[in-house]
Amino acid sequence: MATAVHEQASATVGEGSLPDRGRRNTAVLVGFTAATNLADGVMKMALPLLAAQLTSSPAQVTAVSLTLTLPWLLVALHIGVLVDRFDRRRLLWIANGMRLAAMGWLTSSALVGGITLTELFSAGVILGIADVVASTSASALVPAAVPPAGRERANAWMVGAETVGQEFAGPFIGGLLLAAGTGLALGLIGISYAVAALALLLLVGRFRPAGPAPDAVPASVNSRIAEGVRFLWHDQLLRTLSLIVAVLSAVWGAWLALMPLYAQQAMGLGSSEYGILLSALGIGGLAGALAVSWVNRVLGARRAMFADLIGTIAMVALPALTTSLWAVAAGAFLGGMGGTLWSVNARTLTQRRVPDDMLGRYGAASRLFNFGAMPLGAALVGLLAELGGMRLAFGIFAAATAITPVLFVRNVPRAEAATR
DSSP: OHHHHHHHHHHHHOTTOHHHHHHHHHHHHHHHHHHHHHHHHHHHHHHHHHHHTTOOOHHHHHHHHHHHHHHHHHTHHHHHHHHTTSOHHHHHHHHHHHHHHHHHHHHHHHHHTOOOHHHHHHHHHHHHHHHHHHHHHHHHHHHHHSOHHHHHHHHHHHHHHHHIIIIIIHHHHHHHHHHHOHHHHHHHHHHHHHHHHHHGGGOOSOOOOOOOOTTSOOOOHHHHHHHHHHHHHHSHHHHHHHHHHHHHHHHHHHHHHHHHHHHHHTSOOOHHHHHHHHHHHHHHHHHHHHHHHHHHHHHOHHHHHHHHHHHHHHHHHHHHHOOOHHHHHHHHHHHHHHHHHHHHHHHHHHHHHSOGGGHHHHHHHHHHHHHHHHHHHHHHHHHHHHHHOHHHHHHHHHHHHTHHHHHHHHHOOHHHHOOO
């Protein structure tokens, strides 16, 4: 299967100029990812803040935030079918068109009569759906845009751009822009989406997945979704990776949900010290993106992915063992770095292993494990903390995470995890 996918990608990008086209397409995809994730990072901070100016209800404010992520649970599988059926670059344009429409609507409202809570909910839903379309399409587009030898590098830079945009630059820039004026902030975000869409014109190649045979019986959307889920579940390697990701995502959801209260009450941190703790998480993610190629050369992709499991255990276990800021921050750094090592290698592995006409549905099903487990982890850790205390809750999650290395070693052979 891997050889067939390699040959298909080579034929799609074109013979005789693979390195040049791969580098050009990598630069375009990284630029697109950086611009859109920077804007997404700003919006994830801006929408709840704008909602808080309109209502004092915690439920309504958090519901606005939820509109940005809920589409991953509700429509991701259906969008995966679209990604496996239509030109993926056009879908990226459609996604950014949706983003521009939402930003134009909010900007005009801010300049004329003020934004309402209903408009924030509506814009959040549009932006959330656009994010599902863009993320699924961009990941599925990589094998057709970049030859196999360059995919690890492309995935590393794309993950790094996501980390910088979502964790660092986006929230910081968003605060500055909103301070300068809501209309100005929203308008500049819209410009970022427009520039990203224009950059896609520079991509070289064909990005429509192979369609069904001419004499094939048309399949319904539900049957195509089921086909993608079956493909994931019947492949032992992909099934194992998805189950591990579900556990890791639940742990991340638990850590992010409980850490603010733990940092304040148990660790006694002020806002600046808590900022250091969160920065350690993001810095670790960025360090992983910069070091993944070197780590893979030294350890191999399988050991690099295994390192993420150990890093995640450290991230959630250290708060159960100590209230030291630097120890907990070190665990956060290891968790952030390991998460990037996992993301880059898992993307490269699946892009090699999954057929081109299945990438959208596989990616959507895989992300469903990810985004579906995070709120479950957050809810469970809250319940455990109520019943037994916060340190016990972290300890239980650390014990659950300790199962993942065993699952990984037993079901992910060295040869299968190679990304080249």
